[in-house]
Amino acid sequence: MAFPSLVPTSRSFESGDYPVKTFKAQNGKEHRILYGSNRTNMKLSLSYANITDANAELFLDHFDEVQGTFGTFVIGLDAREGWEGNKDAIGAQTHGNNYRYESPPQVAQVRPGISTVTVNLIGVL
Amino acid sequence: MAKVYTGRDGVMQLGGTTLAKVVNFQLSSNLETLETTTLSENIRSYSPGVAGYSGSATLLYYKEDDGTFNTTDILNKLYKTGTDGVSSSDTVELTFRWVDGTDNNDIKLTAYITSASIGAATGDIVRAEIAFQGTGALSTVTIS
Numbered sequence: 001m002a003f004p005s006l007v008p009t010s011r012s013f014e015s016g017d018y019p020v021k022t023f024k025a026q027n028g029k030e031h032r033i034l035y036g037s038n039r040t041n042m043k044l045s046l047s048y049a050n051i052t053d054a055n056a057e058l059f060l061d062h063f064d065e066v067q068g069t070f071g072t073f074v075i076g077l078d079a080r081e082g083w084e085g086n087k088d089a090i091g092a093q094t095h096g097n098n099y100r101y102e103s104p105p106q107v108a109q110v111r112p113g114i115s116t117v118t119v120n121l122i123g124v125l
Numbered sequence: 126m127a128k129v130y131t132g133r134d135g136v137m138q139l140g141g142t143t144l145a146k147v148v149n150f151q152l153s154s155n156l157e158t159l160e161t162t163t164l165s166e167n168i169r170s171y172s173p174g175v176a177g178y179s180g181s182a183t184l185l186y187y188k189e190d191d192g193t194f195n196t197t198d199i200l201n202k203l204y205k206t207g208t209d210g211v212s213s214s215d216t217v218e219l220t221f222r223w224v225d226g227t228d229n230n231d232i233k234l235t236a237y238i239t240s241a242s243i244g245a246a247t248g249d250i251v252r253a254e255i256a257f258q259g260t261g262a263l264s265t266v267t268i269s
Contacts, residue, residue: 007163082164
């Protein structure tokens, strides 16, 4: 089962970083060691406000499908709709990452049959 | 026959009994709208949320010949002794009616009195001003 192909109502993206370790010498000079060539740990938060409970259930089903925060998956272009730049820029695959759930989906019931879902994803190598 | 309604046609009832000396009343219906606009859209869209009813009324503080007051059963929902406060049974059955001869155009609801104010001012008639919040569905709607 693929990640639900719904267009979010709000989205925030944090670009992650390259694996860098920083040391400071006694004289104050900074030394940085680059441990890898791929950016990772990008964070994508998607909110789906006022969707039907049936659609909200898709996220819960998918969470089970990938065994919670364990399995990785690819998100479709629907999750990046509305971004008019290069879609890869807010994705994870360009840098060899896949997304996994950073935390379980949060479902808030708004009224009978209508819920708001928030999912937090993190890119991992 | 064509008819314009005026304040003379308005009636407010409490528990099926017409209240005396009602100066004005107002009933509002409101609907929450839930925004469903997504990131790829330029025009806002909405889904209906929860609907509700509320309103207000003003009554002259009036003592009948038999010594009863027209406002007693309303004011007593908030002005009461004891420490129990307002309970879930402290509702009132309000009917708002616009009369056209023998035709009644009614809206009836169950409500909590959410505010009640009464005072006195030099050179003015004492009025009781109340606000109410409907609970549950309307029991009668015959306005057209």
